[in-house]
Amino acid sequence: MKNNPIGIFDSGLGGLTVLSEVARLLPTEETIYLGDTARVPYGIKSKETVVRYALEDAAFLQSHKVKLIVAACNTASANALDILQKVLNVPVIGVIEPGARAAVKATKTGRIGIIGTSATIDSNAYTSAIVDLAPEAKTFALACPLFVPLVEEGWNDNEIALSIAKKYLVELQEADIDTLVLGCTHYPLLKGIIAKVMGPGVTLIDSAAATATVVSALLEKEGIKNSSGSNASHAFFVTDSPDNFVKVGTRFFGKRLNCASLAELERRS
Amino acid sequence: MKNNPIGIFDSGLGGLTVLSEVARLLPTEETIYLGDTARVPYGIKSKETVVRYALEDAAFLQSHKVKLIVAACNTASANALDILQKVLNVPVIGVIEPGARAAVKATKTGRIGIIGTSATIDSNAYTSAIVDLAPEAKTFALACPLFVPLVEEGWNDNEIALSIAKKYLVELQEADIDTLVLGCTHYPLLKGIIAKVMGPGVTLIDSAAATATVVSALLEKEGIKNSSGSNASHAFFVTDSPDNFVKVGTRFFGKRLNCASLAELERRS
Structure with a gap:
C-alpha cells in the first residue's frame, strides 16, 4: 500500500498546480493525474453532472490502485467530496x-x-467550511466565470485581464476584506492581477500548498507514506487528445510534462 | 415522413439561433433540439472528441425519428459533417x-x-468551402476563444467586450477584408461590437439564416416538407440540468423557452 500512487483528478489542467505542490512536498510519492479534458469545464455545470463526473474520475483512479485520492478541482470538491468519501x-x-x-x-x-x-x-462550500472553523467570520463569495477562459487563453497579465478583474472584484473591495480565497485552481495564474486590484492589505490564499500539507499529514497518520527515498514518477491521463494537455500543462505544472495518455472513463448513470 | 420532426443539435445554447431561423422560415415544421450542455464547449476540444460527441448527438435525434438533422454547431459541422453524412x-x-x-x-x-x-x-473547413466556391478568394481565418465565454457571461456590449474584440480583430482590420463570417453560433450576439470594430465597410455573415434556407430547399427537393398548416411545436433536450438552459436559452432563441428535458446519450467508443 505504501508504494501505491496518489491519485489526483481535475476537470482539466488546473489541478496540476495542486500536483506540483504535492510533488514538491512529497518527492518520493508516485502520482497519477487525471484531467477530464473532454468535458472541461465543470464550473458552469449542475451539481448532478459534476457529481457524476467526479465519481467517474475517481473510479478511473481507483482502477489504478491509488492509496489516496485528491479532488484537485474546487468545483468537484465543493459539490462531490461528501459522496466520494462515502x-x-x-x-x-x-x-x-x-x-x-x-x-x-x-x-x-x-x-x-x-x-x-x-x-x-453556488455550492456555498467555502462559506460553510469557513463558518464551521470560525463562526464569527464574515464571508463574501463571488463567481468570476471569465477567469478560467482568460487563463486558458494565456491572458494572465494584460490590460484586458486587469479590466475584467477590476469589474468583478469591485464588490469585494467595497466589502473591506483582508483575506481572499482563490477558490479555483486556475486563479493562482492570475495572482499578479488580483493582487494589483485588491492591494497589499489583502492576503491571497491558494489552496494548492495547503492541500499538499493535508495530504502529507494524512499519509503519515494512516501509515501509508512512501519513504523509499528515490525520485518518484508522475503519470498523466486525459480524456481528450493528450497533445494540447502536454503543451499547455507545463504552464500549470511549473515544469515540462513529457507525455500523457488517453483515459477512457466508465459511464455511471 | 413529412410529419416527422427536424432534428437540430449543438454543443449548448448557440444552435438556438439556427433553430430560431428555421422556425421563422418553416413555421409548420416540428423540431427537436438537443444541446449537449454537460460537455459544452466543443470548440476547445480535439477533432476525435468532437466527432464522437456529434455521432452521439445525432444518434439521440435519430432515436426520435427525425427526417433531417442540422448540425447547428460550427465546431461539429467543421469536424464531423462528412462522417455524419456517411x-x-x-x-x-x-x-x-x-x-x-x-x-x-x-x-x-x-x-x-x-x-x-x-x-x-483549425479544421480549415470554412477556408476550403469558400475556396471551392470561389477559387480566387483570399481568406483570413482567426480563432477568438474568449468570445463564447463572453457571450455566456452576458457581456455582449460593454467596454471589456469591445477591448477583447479590438485585440482579436486587429489582424483582420489589417487584412483589408470586406466580408466577415461569424463562424460560431454564439457570435451573432456580439454583432454590435464586431461591427463597431470592423466598421461599415465589412459585411457580417451569420450562417443561421443561410442554413434555414438550405433546410427549406432540401425538404422541398426530397418531398418531405410538412405542409399541414398548423403552428408546430418545438421540443428541447439537454444533457446537463435543464434549468439553466431554459433561463439563458431565451436570449438565443429570441422567445421564451417553456421547458427542456434531460437527455441521456449512448456512449460510442
Whole structure:
C-alpha cells in the first residue's frame, strides 16, 4: 500500500498546480493525474453532472490502485467530496477545507472573500467550511466565470485581464476584506492581477500548498507514506487528445510534462 | 415522413439561433433540439472528441425519428459533417457550407475573414468551402476563444467586450477584408461590437439564416416538407440540468423557452 500512487483528478489542467505542490512536498510519492479534458469545464455545470463526473474520475483512479485520492478541482470538491468519501474505500481529500483553514489562519479582521466558478460559489462550500472553523467570520463569495477562459487563453497579465478583474472584484473591495480565497485552481495564474486590484492589505490564499500539507499529514497518520527515498514518477491521463494537455500543462505544472495518455472513463448513470 | 420532426443539435445554447431561423422560415415544421450542455464547449476540444460527441448527438435525434438533422454547431459541422453524412440514413446539413456560400455572394473584393472557435478554425473547413466556391478568394481565418465565454457571461456590449474584440480583430482590420463570417453560433450576439470594430465597410455573415434556407430547399427537393398548416411545436433536450438552459436559452432563441428535458446519450467508443 505504501508504494501505491496518489491519485489526483481535475476537470482539466488546473489541478496540476495542486500536483506540483504535492510533488514538491512529497518527492518520493508516485502520482497519477487525471484531467477530464473532454468535458472541461465543470464550473458552469449542475451539481448532478459534476457529481457524476467526479465519481467517474475517481473510479478511473481507483482502477489504478491509488492509496489516496485528491479532488484537485474546487468545483468537484465543493459539490462531490461528501459522496466520494462515502462511496470510495480510500481516503479522499478536497481542496476546500484546506483552503478554508488557511484563510481562517490568515485573517485578522475576520472578513474573508471567496472567488470561484459559478458551481463552486453556488455550492456555498467555502462559506460553510469557513463558518464551521470560525463562526464569527464574515464571508463574501463571488463567481468570476471569465477567469478560467482568460487563463486558458494565456491572458494572465494584460490590460484586458486587469479590466475584467477590476469589474468583478469591485464588490469585494467595497466589502473591506483582508483575506481572499482563490477558490479555483486556475486563479493562482492570475495572482499578479488580483493582487494589483485588491492591494497589499489583502492576503491571497491558494489552496494548492495547503492541500499538499493535508495530504502529507494524512499519509503519515494512516501509515501509508512512501519513504523509499528515490525520485518518484508522475503519470498523466486525459480524456481528450493528450497533445494540447502536454503543451499547455507545463504552464500549470511549473515544469515540462513529457507525455500523457488517453483515459477512457466508465459511464455511471 | 413529412410529419416527422427536424432534428437540430449543438454543443449548448448557440444552435438556438439556427433553430430560431428555421422556425421563422418553416413555421409548420416540428423540431427537436438537443444541446449537449454537460460537455459544452466543443470548440476547445480535439477533432476525435468532437466527432464522437456529434455521432452521439445525432444518434439521440435519430432515436426520435427525425427526417433531417442540422448540425447547428460550427465546431461539429467543421469536424464531423462528412462522417455524419456517411453513417446516417437521413440528410444532414451543417452550417459551414451555407455560411461560406453567403460570404462568397456578399464579397466584392474577394477578401473574406472568418472567425470561430479554435477547433473550427483549425479544421480549415470554412477556408476550403469558400475556396471551392470561389477559387480566387483570399481568406483570413482567426480563432477568438474568449468570445463564447463572453457571450455566456452576458457581456455582449460593454467596454471589456469591445477591448477583447479590438485585440482579436486587429489582424483582420489589417487584412483589408470586406466580408466577415461569424463562424460560431454564439457570435451573432456580439454583432454590435464586431461591427463597431470592423466598421461599415465589412459585411457580417451569420450562417443561421443561410442554413434555414438550405433546410427549406432540401425538404422541398426530397418531398418531405410538412405542409399541414398548423403552428408546430418545438421540443428541447439537454444533457446537463435543464434549468439553466431554459433561463439563458431565451436570449438565443429570441422567445421564451417553456421547458427542456434531460437527455441521456449512448456512449460510442
